[in-house]
Amino acid sequence: MPKEQEVLRFGDREVVITNPGKVFFEAIGATKLDLVRYYVAVAPGALAGAGGRPMALKRFVNGAGGEAFFQKRAPENRPEWLRTVTLSFPSGRTADEIVVDDAAGLAWIVNLGCIDLNPHPVRADDLDHPDELRVDLDPVPGVGWPQIRDVAMVTKETLESVGLVGWPKTSGSRGIHINVRIERRWTYPEVRRAALAIARDVERRAPAIATSKWWKEERHGVFLDYNQNAKDRTVASAYSVRPLPDARVSMPLSWDEVPTCEAEAFTISTVPARFAEIGDPGAGIDEAVGSLEALLELSRRHEAQGEGDAPWPPNYRKQEGEPPRVQPSRQRRPTEDYATPEAAAEREKNRAAMERRFAAELERRQAEREAGGGTRPTPTGRRRSNVPVIEISRARTKAEALAGLDRWKARHAKAAAALEEPDVLVDGMRGRSSLWYRVRVNLTHVPEAERPAQEPLDPDYDPWAEYAFPDRSGQLERAPRTRRSG
Numbered sequence: 001m002p003k004e005q006e007v008l009r010f011g012d013r014e015v016v017i018t019n020p021g022k023v024f025f026e027a028i029g030a031t032k033l034d035l036v037r038y039y040v041a042v043a044p045g046a047l048a049g050a051g052g053r054p055m056a057l058k059r060f061v062n063g064a065g066g067e068a069f070f071q072k073r074a075p076e077n078r079p080e081w082l083r084t085v086t087l088s089f090p091s092g093r094t095a096d097e098i099v100v101d102d103a104a105g106l107a108w109i110v111n112l113g114c115i116d117l118n119p120h121p122v123r124a125d126d127l128d129h130p131d132e133l134r135v136d137l138d139p140v141p142g143v144g145w146p147q148i149r150d151v152a153m154v155t156k157e158t159l160e161s162v163g164l165v166g167w168p169k170t171s172g173s174r175g176i177h178i179n180v181r182i183e184r185r186w187t188y189p190e191v192r193r194a195a196l197a198i199a200r201d202v203e204r205r206a207p208a209i210a211t212s213k214w215w216k217e218e219r220h221g222v223f224l225d226y227n228q229n230a231k232d233r234t235v236a237s238a239y240s241v242r243p244l245p246d247a248r249v250s251m252p253l254s255w256d257e258v259p260t261c262e263a264e265a266f267t268i269s270t271v272p273a274r275f276a277e278i279g280d281p282g283a284g285i286d287e288a289v290g291s292l293e294a295l296l297e298l299s300r301r302h303e304a305q306g307e308g309d310a311p312w313p314p315n316y317r318k319q320e321g322e323p324p325r326v327q328p329s330r331q332r333r334p335t336e337d338y339a340t341p342e343a344a345a346e347r348e349k350n351r352a353a354m355e356r357r358f359a360a361e362l363e364r365r366q367a368e369r370e371a372g373g374g375t376r377p378t379p380t381g382r383r384r385s386n387v388p389v390i391e392i393s394r395a396r397t398k399a400e401a402l403a404g405l406d407r408w409k410a411r412h413a414k415a416a417a418a419l420e421e422p423d424v425l426v427d428g429m430r431g432r433s434s435l436w437y438r439v440r441v442n443l444t445h446v447p448e449a450e451r452p453a454q455e456p457l458d459p460d461y462d463p464w465a466e467y468a469f470p471d472r473s474g475q476l477e478r479a480p481r482t483r484r485s486g
Contacts, residue, residue, distance in 0.1 A: 049238030
């Protein structure tokens with residue numbers, strides 16, 4: 001029996017949509033073809049954000065509720081008219097990534113299962129100089145939407161003070177993005193440094209609600225994630241549909257809309273009509289190209305006042321001038337002691353030892369599972385937060401992770417009743433080549449005497465169990481990435 005398919009025509013190009021009736025969003029019944037038609041309807045806006053840029057493919061082949069995986073390398077069986085460009089990454093690797101130029105390209109990648117669009121901040125004809133600075137407003141657990149909007153308005157003030165125009169949009173998830181079109185003169189590190197200057201200035205203007213602090217133990221309010229401007233980082237672009245039950249959209253806004261906007265108002269069902277009626281609020285971004293000179297001068301003033309570089313993500317090599325990459329509460333030596341050649345050699349030695357320990361830990365866990373007992377310690381092995389957050393589940397799929405949450409709520413009904421909507425944190429965690437899901441609960445609103453303790457995870461999925469080594473993208477010398485045999 002032939003497979004169901006639908007052929008869409010874009011001028012002289014054809015795109016075959018396979019399994020067009022496959023449901024991608026169960027809660028609203030939206031299918032793969034509905035998703036394709038959405039992107040075609042808003043194509044001019046979506047291409048303003050993602051067109052002409054290399055992009056990583058984040059594929060949900062079983063829909064928004066299924067497991068996703070990241071594909072940086074362009075599929076070999078792509079149409080001849082679809083461009084690619086070769087990117088290099090901090091790890092030293094390279095990959096030919098897809099470049100979408102038109103509605104046909106959008107339809108083709110959506111047919112692969114791409115729900116949101118994740119372009120790099122560079123154009124395909126100049127991969128070394130970003131033309132977009134990205135301000136990512138990321139609320140800490142428990143922060144409400146009105147505070148995020150307030151921080152967005154303060155960010156507008158900062159940008160205007162240095163002669164730049166910001167173009168706001170909902171992230172489609174928990175935050176707000178503000179994109180800034182810039183001249184293609186500066187490197188990734190310089191653009192990141194300018195973003196750090198923005199974060200610090202917003203924090204200065206609104207210290208009660210905004211923070212530039214990288215370490216979670218120091219954060220409050222809304223974090224301005226300057227590291228989203230580091231090379232190899234991508235964010236969902238304008239008009240991207242996010243893999244949420246209501247098919248929420250990352251919606252460009254006018255600044256007049258920001259103070260009263262509600263993220264849930266913009267979905268795959270509502271945005272096409274809005275686009276047809278008012279057009280794209282972000283349409284003028286390519287005509288508002290600005291300079292980073294004033295921001296970089298602000299950064300130099302910050303440095304003269306004792307605020308130099310800030311921590312980079314953990315998968316990047318230690319950078320010159322970067323402060324100690326250690327939580328402030330765990331720093332045991334003077335800062336200058338972390339910058340010596342001996343300290344650098346010690347960090348590399350520790351990195352290699354970490355790889356060996358990781359492999360040994362995998363062996364231990366495998367032996368425990370085969371023996372029918374044992375469970376993993378704390379669930380992530382990462383730093384602990386002062387916020388009363390416990391981890392509930394880890395699973396290969398979101399549905400399995402949320403089922404674990406339901407069982408936890410049944411066991412702790414009184415605590416569950418005290419939770420507010422932002423207290424339940426569902427994270428898509430990036431594994432070697434796919435997503436896995438983690439559910440955590442912030443117990444801030446639960447009376448301290450009634451807060452449940454950390455329990456064994458249910459379910460307790462191990463994303464690395466079948467691999468001999470982890471896959472960390474910031475290493476120039478990489479451990480062998482081999483699947484375990486047997």
